[in-house]
Amino acid sequence: MTGDERALRAMARSEVAVSVELQTQEMTLNIGPQHPSTHGVLRLVATVAGERVQKLEPVVGYMHRGYEKLAEVRTYTQITALINRIDWISGFANEVPFVVAAERLMGIEAPPRAQFIRLILSELFRISNHLVFLCSFPAELGAPTPLMYAMRERERLMDLIEGVTGGRFHPNFNRLGGVRPAAGGGAQQRKRSQDLPAGFITGAHRAMAAVRGVCDDLENLVLGNEIVQRRTVGVGVLPAARAVEYGVSGPNLRASGVAFDLRKVDDYLPYHLFDFDVVVGQNGDAYDRARVRLEEIRQAVRIVEQALDSLPPGPLQAKVPRVIKVPRGECYVRAENPKGEMGYHIVSGGGRRPYRVKIRSASFSNLSVLPWLLEGALIPDIIAILGSLDFVLGDVDR
Amino acid sequence: MSEPETPAPESAPAPEGRAGSAAHWAQLAGAAAWSDDFRTIKLRVPRERWVEAHRALKEHLPFFSWLSAIDWSTEVAVGDPVEGEPVEERYEVLTRLADVSVGEAVLVSTDLPRDDLRLDSLADVYGGADWHEREAADMFGITFTGHPNPVKIYLPDGFEGHPLRKSYPLLSREVKPWPGAVEVKPLPAAGGEGQAGPEPGGEGGEA
Numbered sequence: 385m386t387g388d389e390r391a392l393r394a395m396a397r398s399e400v401a402v403s404v405e406l407q408t409q410e411m412t413l414n415i416g417p418q419h420p421s422t423h424g425v426l427r428l429v430a431t432v433a434g435e436r437v438q439k440l441e442p443v444v445g446y447m448h449r450g451y452e453k454l455a456e457v458r459t460y461t462q463i464t465a466l467i468n469r470i471d472w473i474s475g476f477a478n479e480v481p482f483v484v485a486a487e488r489l490m491g492i493e494a495p496p497r498a499q500f501i502r503l504i505l506s507e508l509f510r511i512s513n514h515l516v517f518l519c520s521f522p523a524e525l526g527a528p529t530p531l532m533y534a535m536r537e538r539e540r541l542m543d544l545i546e547g548v549t550g551g552r553f554h555p556n557f558n559r560l561g562g563v564r565p566a567a568g569g570g571a572q573q574r575k576r577s578q579d580l581p582a583g584f585i586t587g588a589h590r591a592m593a594a595v596r597g598v599c600d601d602l603e604n605l606v607l608g609n610e611i612v613q614r615r616t617v618g619v620g621v622l623p624a625a626r627a628v629e630y631g632v633s634g635p636n637l638r639a640s641g642v643a644f645d646l647r648k649v650d651d652y653l654p655y656h657l658f659d660f661d662v663v664v665g666q667n668g669d670a671y672d673r674a675r676v677r678l679e680e681i682r683q684a685v686r687i688v689e690q691a692l693d694s695l696p697p698g699p700l701q702a703k704v705p706r707v708i709k710v711p712r713g714e715c716y717v718r719a720e721n722p723k724g725e726m727g728y729h730i731v732s733g734g735g736r737r738p739y740r741v742k743i744r745s746a747s748f749s750n751l752s753v754l755p756w757l758l759e760g761a762l763i764p765d766i767i768a769i770l771g772s773l774d775f776v777l778g779d780v781d782r
Numbered sequence: 783m784s785e786p787e788t789p790a791p792e793s794a795p796a797p798e799g800r801a802g803s804a805a806h807w808a809q810l811a812g813a814a815a816w817s818d819d820f821r822t823i824k825l826r827v828p829r830e831r832w833v834e835a836h837r838a839l840k841e842h843l844p845f846f847s848w849l850s851a852i853d854w855s856t857e858v859a860v861g862d863p864v865e866g867e868p869v870e871e872r873y874e875v876l877t878r879l880a881d882v883s884v885g886e887a888v889l890v891s892t893d894l895p896r897d898d899l900r901l902d903s904l905a906d907v908y909g910g911a912d913w914h915e916r917e918a919a920d921m922f923g924i925t926f927t928g929h930p931n932p933v934k935i936y937l938p939d940g941f942e943g944h945p946l947r948k949s950y951p952l953l954s955r956e957v958k959p960w961p962g963a964v965e966v967k968p969l970p971a972a973g974g975e976g977q978a979g980p981e982p983g984g985e986g987g988e989a
Binding site: 444445448450452453454456457488489625626628629630631632633637642644646648649650712713714715716718725727729731733734735736737739740742744748749752753756781 | 819820821822824844845846847848850852853860861862863864865866876878882883884885887889908909910912913921934935936937938945946950952955
């Protein structure tokens with residue numbers, strides 16, 4: 385069944401019927417910039433005829449903070465504090481491709497234990513991100529209950545992350561060549577490299593079991609919910625070719641049936657050591673985008689459990705000079721972040737500050753397909769389609 | 783560009799290089815030169831062949847990751863200039879293309895002289911280029927000819943200047959000096975190693 389047929393079927397099922405005899409007048413509908421479903425400050429200018437969207441233009445830039453310019457006046461070690469604010473739902477994951485790119489330019493590599501800690505924290509942030517999606521998406525559709533379930537388990541993850549990094553949203557935990565010793569440890573701890581707080585491993589295992597439980601709850605509550613299904617199945621179908629051409633990445637791309645995951649093809653972190661599946665959808669509709677994210681939580685739990693069990697001992701930090709200077713050169717490193725491909729193109733002029741940093745964020749490209757996706761959609765579906773893309777305006781505007 | 787660029791062999795026989803190697807992509811795109819440093823393949827194409835090169839690569843690398851630019855300048859209003867031998871004054875426009883199966887990817891780059899910042903739009907080839915080109919137009923003042931919707935994306939209407947140009951000052955720094963102005967902390971005296979020194983790779987330098 386093609387996307388068009390699916391859309392027609394969804395239309396036939398829809399409660400809203402547009403009479404062809406009625407003359408409708410085109411009007412402009414302004415949504416946002418302040419709207420709960422815009423995940424930041426996004427404005428949508430829709431031209432509608434009756435209940436149908438003729439044309440929709442997203443207006444972005446309300447949250448532009450100029451990180452690419454600011455990165456030019458900060459040293460490499462200071463930039464991680466900026467960039468974990470790009471996608472604030474998954475702060476730690478934003479830092480990883482940047483430090484890996486800078487490490488490649490410097491010719492150093494983080495020790496295995498530091499890489500494992502980076503990987504575990506990245507996956508914890510992925511679970512956290514997808515839990516936020518699975519509670520905010522139904523809330524935008526009018527079902528506030530799942531929010532309580534997802535947020536409750538997410539808080540366990542936040543506690544774990546806070547225990548290791550000292551921060552809940554903005555860990556700033558990566559160092560060039562490794563990770564920082566755990567919060568509050570002081571100089572003594574640095575020497576003994578007691579990185580993870582006592583009880584982290586058992587606590588993380590317990591949290592993973594709880595996340596597995598809440599996944600089952602959410603599957604019943606959200607994906608099994610007939611209202612959610614009616615609002616999302618066949619709605620906002622994104623064909624794979626269109627998604628690829630627009631640079632749509634991450635769960636949104638996989639929901640359209642493309643089995644592509646940077647964790648499988650790139651080696652910025654040692655994902656090849658672990659068993660996990662790339663989750664794909666079949667139809668590329670809003671429902672699939674939600675289902676892929678739920679399944680990805682289960683896969684991330686698998687990765688975290690394996691990594692916790694095989695965490696190697698050793699130092700947390702490779703040897704780096706006291707004043708970090710990065711040799712002249714260019715390097716692009718991308719990572720599979722919770723929202724899709726996040727990458728940094730670092731151009732180093734040989735000094736202590738980068739000459740230029742291009743930040744490739746997932747949400748910018750994911751949102752750029754929105755005008756196409758919403759053309760011809762019903763007004764009530766705007767929010768369903770928008771929410772299903774899982775973007776954050778900080779990640780769009782940077 | 784610091785890295786030495788390998789000139790592409792002219793009219794080489796068809797299977798040039800291993801599939802997925804820099805030479806292979808360079809030949810497909812008709813690139814004048816390429817580099818493959820730090821595991822980042824970069825193809826250099828002349829601006830006349832910009833759209834054509836992307837059209838040739840699209841079949842193999844359908845994923846449009848991003849488009850951006852670099853202002854190569856010897857005089858900078860903020861940040862550090864390039865150390866060592868001076869750079870050639872120009873704007874460089876870059877795109878990143880990738881596949882969605884085995885993880886192949888390239889950067890495609892072209893140079894624009896400072897007095898003629900025009901480049902053909904890729905929006906017909908890759909739909910995703912639309913927003914990225916609008917961003918580059920805002921930030922660098924590059925005109926993408928043939929762009930379907932050449933309006934500002936980030937900057938407010940009536941904004942003057944192009945913030946990511948090296949000549950554009952960082953206004954907050956003009957108003958208030960950076961508190962961490964002290965450049966590099968002196969190294970701790972010999973023997974005083976231990977508590978006083980900054981953590982390696984950590985807060986060394988300005989804080």
